[in-house]
Ligand SMILES: Nc1nc2c(ncn2[C@@H]2O[C@H](COP(=O)(O)OP(=O)(O)OP(=O)(O)O)[C@@H](O)[C@H]2O)c(=O)[nH]1
């Protein structure tokens with residue numbers, strides 16, 4: 270199924286469950302995402318394993334027979350790392366690393382590891398380290414001793430191994446220290462945000478890798494780092510943007526993902542404050558991704574969690590240049606036609622009819638419908654501007670146009 274991978278990458282296998290809520294297709298989609306995360310972290314996926322079971326096994330996550338099967342594969346193929354799609358308990362992690370005799374990670378580990386690799390500023394690094402410590406604390410006992418052979422690589426970056434190997438007290442102290450450090454930076458950042466005055470603030474939000482930074486660069490003509498990897502952006506960037514004479518602040522920030530570890534959401538509180546304090550949200554969606562609707566749901570759930578679900582917003586369906594509907598065969602009576610088979614035009618009209626939030630369909634890289642996007646943005650910012658500066662006789666360019 271998968272291409273043989275370069276030998277110098279960390280050789281990994283993935284493990285996921287098929288449950289009554291998560292059928293084989295869904296499970297496969299989640300494993301696709303886990304594979305992308307693994308590649309982003311610097312690993313090569315050699316094989317995937319799935320098992321049908323409604324609830325994970327309390328001791329080994331998958332069943333005993335399956336564990337044996339995986340163990341054999343690991344031994345015969347020089348696998349160094351097994352990655353599980355769901356969060357493992359401390360006991361499952363311990364048992365699995367003993368039986369499989371390799372590094373065992375879960376989705377949360379992997380996301381935290383990518384964040385640790387990506388964190389460039391001291392602020393981002395502090396937030397990630399806090400999240401890692403919070404994740405490690407309940408899992409400390411006996412976790413690292415048998416891993417001495419395999420230091421380094423995925424899941425081993427961030428807080429140094431030396432700290433982890435000592436006891437919980439030290440990690441607890443470290444958590445206290447990191448929290449205090451973050452509090453100081455948070456205060457400074459709140460002041461900075463306060464200094465931005467009454468300018469209208471717009472924040473880009475969305476699943477990871479949907480094109481938020483690309484959009485930011487295009488609209489503000491700046492050079493924010495964008496690439497085809499998950500979590501390319503960790504630190505928030507704010508730019509002043511002027512659309513048709515109307516100035517506002519646009520911020521680009523960390524992308525969301527399904528099952529974003531709670532530790533991360535909490536420690537990235539201040540980064541997310543940028544979203545919380547925004548007047549308006551641009552929810553960017555990658556329309557070319559087969560799971561874009563699930564991604565939208567995940568983003569909306571996180572927005573609700575951080576108390577931002579009632580903010581005015583604009584949905585930007587991006588990457589329409591790459592949109593490909595699933596082929597539909599009307600002679601095959603086993604398949605019902607659904608939105609996955611819609612042409613772009615059909616999809617557009619069905620979303621427009623259904624959604625309460627305004628939406629535009631664009632391709633930022635191909636610059637398709639960008640004028641429409643700017644117009645929608647302009648109208649939204651203008652509404653906020655009018656209420657914020659009621660006595661300011663700012664002449665809105667479109668009012669001028671209508672006077673001519
Ligand atoms: N085909 C196509 N690709 C696009 C478009 N817009 C962005 N991309 C690509 O999508 C990838 C991700 O873009 P980013 O701007 O880094 O995405 P992001 O949402 O900022 O991602 P994170 O910071 O990782 O959360 C890059 O490879 C972009 O070139 C588009 O309109 N069409």
Ligand SMILES: [Mg+2]
Nearest residue numbers: 481482501502
């Ligand atoms: Mg980005």
